[in-house]
Amino acid sequence: MYLEDIVLQNFRNYESAELSFSPSINVLIGKNAQGKTNLIESIYFLAMSRSHRTSKDRELIRWESEFAKVNGKLKKKSHSVPMEIILSKRGKIAKLNHLEQKKLSNYIGQLNVILFAPEDLSLVKGSPSIRRKFIDMELGQMNKIYLYHLAQYQQILKQRNQFLKQAKHSPKFDQIYLDVLTEQLAAEGAEVLFYRFKFVNQLNIWAQQVQIDISNGKEQLEITYKTLPDITDELSIEEIFNRLKELYKSAQQQEIDQGTTTLGPHRDDLIFYVNDKNVQTYGSQGQQRTTALSLKLAEIELMNEITGEYPILLLDDVLSELDDNRQTHLLNSIQNKVQTFITTTSLDGVQMELLNHPLIFYVDEGTITDKENEEEINS
Numbered sequence: 001m002y003l004e005d006i007v008l009q010n011f012r013n014y015e016s017a018e019l020s021f022s023p024s025i026n027v028l029i030g031k032n033a034q035g036k037t038n039l040i041e042s043i044y045f046l047a048m049s050r051s052h053r054t055s056k057d058r059e060l061i062r063w064e065s066e067f068a069k070v071n072g073k074l075k076k077k078s079h080s081v082p083m084e085i086i087l088s089k090r091g092k093i094a095k096l097n098h099l100e101q102k103k104l105s106n107y108i109g110q111l112n113v114i115l116f117a118p119e120d121l122s123l124v125k126g127s128p129s130i131r132r133k134f135i136d137m138e139l140g141q142m143n144k145i146y147l148y149h150l151a152q153y154q155q156i157l158k159q160r161n162q163f164l165k166q167a168k169h170s171p172k173f174d175q176i177y178l179d180v181l182t183e184q185l186a187a188e189g190a191e192v193l194f195y196r197f198k199f200v201n202q203l204n205i206w207a208q209q210v211q212i213d214i215s216n217g218k219e220q221l222e223i224t225y226k227t228l229p230d231i232t233d234e235l236s237i238e239e240i241f242n243r244l245k246e247l248y249k250s251a252q253q254q255e256i257d258q259g260t261t262t263l264g265p266h267r268d269d270l271i272f273y274v275n276d277k278n279v280q281t282y283g284s285q286g287q288q289r290t291t292a293l294s295l296k297l298a299e300i301e302l303m304n305e306i307t308g309e310y311p312i313l314l315l316d317d318v319l320s321e322l323d324d325n326r327q328t329h330l331l332n333s334i335q336n337k338v339q340t341f342i343t344t345t346s347l348d349g350v351q352m353e354l355l356n357h358p359l360i361f362y363v364d365e366g367t368i369t370d371k372e373n374e375e376e377i378n379s
C-alpha cells in the first residue's frame with residue numbers, strides 16, 4: 001500500500017498544505033523545528049487516529065484555529081481508499097470512503113504504518129512500557145479483535161484500580177463487586193495474552209532471520225514474552241483465564257494493600273536474547289540497536305504476511321543515527337516494496353546511492369517545497 005497524497009488544514013504548524021508522494025522513497029529535509037516531524041505525525045494520525053507523541057489531541061490543532069483536518073488517498077493493491085480525519089473541540093470524526101466510522105476500531109487498520117524514531121533505538125534498553133506499546137501499536141493495526149479486547153481490558157483495569165484504591169481505606173468493601181471486576185479483567189486479560197503470544201511467536205521467526213543477515217550470521221536472536229508464572233503460549237484462552245483468576249485470588253490482599261492491580265498483561269515485558277545472552281543486560285549498544293532494527297524490519301515483513309500488503313515506513317530522524325552497515329541493510333530491505341518517509345536535517349551521513357531516486361521535499365517553517373521544480377507546493 002502507499003499514500004498517494006495528503007492534504008493538511010490547520011495541523012500543527014501547517015495552515016494548509018497539499019502534497020503528492022512517491023510510492024517509494026520520500027525525503028523531508030529541513031532545519032530543526034520546521035515541521036518535518038509534524039508531517040510524519042500527520043501521516044501517523046491519519047493511520048491511527050492518534051498521535052505518536054502526545055495523548056492530547058488538541059495539541060495537533062494549529063494555534064488559534066478551531067479544527068485540524070487531514071485527508072489522504074490510500075492506494076491498495078486492488079482499490080483506493082479516501083481517508084479523512086477531523087479534530088475539533090467537539091471531538092474526532094474519522095471517515096473512510098467519505099463515510100463516518102463511528103467506531104475508531106473500524107477505522108484503524110486500513111492504513112498500516114511502522115514508525116521508527118530515535119526513541120525506538122531504546123526499545124531494547126528502555127522501560128517495559130515502551131515494549132508493551134510496541135506490541136499494542138503493531139498488533140492492534142493487524143488484529144481488530146486484539147484492539148477490542150485491549151480497550152476493554154484497559155477500561156476494566158481503570159475501574160478495578162479505582163475500586164482497590166477505595167477498598168484500601170474501607171475494610172467493608174463489596175467483595176461481590178470486586179469478584180465481578182476481577183472475573184472481567186481475567187477474561188479480557190486472557191484474550192490479550194493469547195494474541196500477544198501468537199504475535200511474538202510470529203515476530204520471532206522474521207526477527208531471527210533479519211538479525212542473522214545484519215550480523216553476517218553471527219547473532220542468533222530469540223524474543224520471549226515475559227508474563228506471570230505458569231502462563232505460556234501453549235495454553236488456550238480458557239486455561240489462561242482460569243490461571244489468571246487463581247493468581248488474582250491469591251494476590252487479593254496484596255492488591256488491596258497497594259490499592260492497585262499488580263498482576264496482568266499491563267505489567268508484562270519482552271525479553272531479547274542474542275546467542276542465549278540477555279541483550280538488555282549484557283548486549284553492547286550495537287547489539288541493542290541491531291535488535292531494535294531487526295524488530296522494526298520484522299514487523300514490516302509480518303504485516304505483509306498477515307495483511308497481504310506492505311505497510312508504510314516512517315523514519316523520523318533515525319537514518320543518520322544508524323551506522324553504514326545497519327543503514328545499508330535497512331535501505332536494501334525496503335527497496336522497491338515499502339513506501340518510506342525519511343526526515344533529516346541534512347543528507348550528510350545518509351547513503352544517497354541506496355535511496356534510488358527519492359522525491360525530496362524541503363521543509364521550512366510549515367511550508368514545503370519539492371526539489372523537482374523548487375515551486376512552493378503549499379496551497
Ligand SMILES: Nc1ncnc2c1ncn2[C@@H]1O[C@H](COP(=O)(O)OP(=O)(O)OP(=O)(O)O)[C@@H](O)[C@H]1O
Pocket residue numbers: 011012013014030031032033034035036037038039059060061062063317343345363
Ligand atoms: N499546534 C501547533 N500550532 C502551531 N505550531 C506548532 C504547533 N505544535 C507545534 N508547532 C510548531 O512546530 C514546530 C516543530 O515542528 P517539528 O516537531 O515537526 O520539527 P522538526 O522539523 O521535526 O524538527 P527537529 O528536526 O528538531 O525534530 C515548532 O516550531 C513548533 O512551535
